[in-house]
Amino acid sequence: MPPTTSMLSIRHLWKTLSRLLCHSWKSALRFIKYLLRHPQGGELIRFLFLGTVMETARSLTQKIPDYVNGFFRVQAHFHRGDVTFDWVTSYLDHHQVWNHSRSFNVTAKNTEKIIDRDLRFKSGDGYLDAVYEPDSWAPSTDLFHWKKQHWITVSVDKMGLMLQVWSLNQSVLDDFIQEARELYLQRSVPPPIVRPPALGQDNDRDWFGYLLVTGFFDSGDFSYTWILEYLQSQDFMEDIMQFSISTRQADAGWSQGKKDTVHALPLQGNSFHRFRWRSYWVQAHIYSSGPGSQIAITIHSCDKAVLLDFIEAARLEYKEAAVSRVNVHLTDGYANWGRVVPKTRRSFSTLILPDGIKETLLADIQEFLDNEKWYTFAGVPHRRGYLLYGEPGTGKSTTVHALAGELGMEIYFVSLASPGVNNHSLGELFHSTPPHSILLIEDIDCAFPQRVDPAEEFQIDEEGRPNEIWKPQSKVTLAGLLNILDSVASQEGRVLIATTNHIEQLDPALIRPGRIDMKIKYSLAMGEQLENVFHRFYPDDDDDPANPSGINGGGLAASELEDLARQFAAAVPHSKFSIAQLQGYLLGWKNDPRGAVRGIPTWIAQQEGERIQSTEPGEQQAVSSAHEEADNSDGAVPRLCST
Ligand SMILES: Nc1ncnc2c1ncn2[C@@H]1O[C@H](COP(=O)(O)OP(=O)(O)OP(=O)(O)O)[C@@H](O)[C@H]1O
16 A cells, blocks of 8 residues: 555654654764863863762661661650540659750649659648649650550650651551550649630630630620539639639639638630549530630540530539529620529518419419410410519519529529619520520619600609609610510510519500510408518428528427417508518517517508608607507517617
């Protein structure tokens, strides 16, 4: 077959290319020959040749020992922040490897609390000693004769730690790590602290902190209280040295159950604590940030489930402790729920109200809580509002407290007149109140006046007193509150209880059904209430669990106490005094029921007198004669009177 045109052109191209290559190769050889003949060119070629030989030799001498060493040692890297780093450093710490170090951090410490350390100075005089601690951030290398069998080189730097185990056998490293891990799990000395992310100043440390599981708890969140109480109750912070001293939070601190009046609470400024929880080392960092506080819990583990278990344990503990108390949550002055004040649970039986009222209220709330599904089915928002109104000291706040204890609910208390509370923050607080809790607004009338003509504001009455309308003004407006009450964002399952002494000053829109579903009037004491308050002070049954004091009515017989209660109720005018007033009076006769009955006319006359004095000065004459009459009647003077 004759060659085609394209085959001919390829052959031609190949011939031209081979001629060119041959030509350039010959030219290159000619050039080298020329250079070698030239004196300076020869020098250059020899120099290049020698340089290449020497560089190759140098890199070989560097690599050969490494290569040869590689046969005799096993090398392992441990990065800061990783749990293995903690195992190994803790193990080396235990074996005092750092004592050979040439770089230390020296700190003054109470050496009684320090074990496993080779202390240079241990005076034993109870004062602080100087403790040499390894400067684990400074690069250093140490040699460690492990179990007197294997030499291990330990190198530390900012990145972490490198171990070189001088052995042909890799299983030595396996054994070493296994032993370090076991010791870490068992030892009582806490491992070194690894700072959680974003808290330390050193960026390297922050970065490594991300390798451990860390949970942050803000004081505005409920979990913050669970965690703080858990840390306190479990004595996890027993190594703490800084306390904030409180005389108010009676049973919130470590002295729970004791009769102390001063309590040491862990300082929330900026403190670190380490403790063992189950088989894990945990570190807690409590610190203040902006308006609130935050707790960071770092678990020395990479497993998120451990953190969740920790939170669950704290939650259960909190729930259990809450059975014997009522937690009152207060606002932090911004838009968050802040401090929790635990109050001793008040027995529902100590609430003295006219027959049927407290039972009705309790049953209504219980029914509401139990019927969430019905509300959803009927398309009605699952919320319920109650208004307790009436004279001061008649038991409105006490009712809320007793209800919360009876139903196992927590109280979220907000005052509309607080400086930081406005429409926005109130909305946030409503929104963040958990379901199955009581949102309490006391003295709701104090927040904003009734709808009035602005011209009437700041008027002064005929006796020179400011007009009733002039009250501390809240930043919460009526329209704002109505919006919040109706808002879809408002928490479902919430029980709102508002109290007031002046229902007549409330805008009808505020108390219409749907916002306030039940209104309960609290009146001054009358009828059976008077007998009941007497019986509460002088119980005839010292086995009554509601009476742990054991005071049993001055040792009088039940029949006599019954009789005295009737006399007391007959002597006190009905609907004239509040339970709080009567309670104040009876406190002065704690162990003397007969005296309490005897002294009642005098006390009533006194109360009458004070009332008239403060309202109608012209009636003073009548008061003094009433006093005289009462004094002459039995000569009894109450030891303590309260208005
Ligand atoms: N009905 C009641 N049952 C039992 N204790 C009562 C009752 N009313 C008042 N007390 C006692 O009187 C004190 C004051 O009561 P409480 O604060 O509940 O009254 P209040 O109606 O809320 O008063 P205010 O309207 O001034 O807030 C409490 O210590 C409580 O023990």
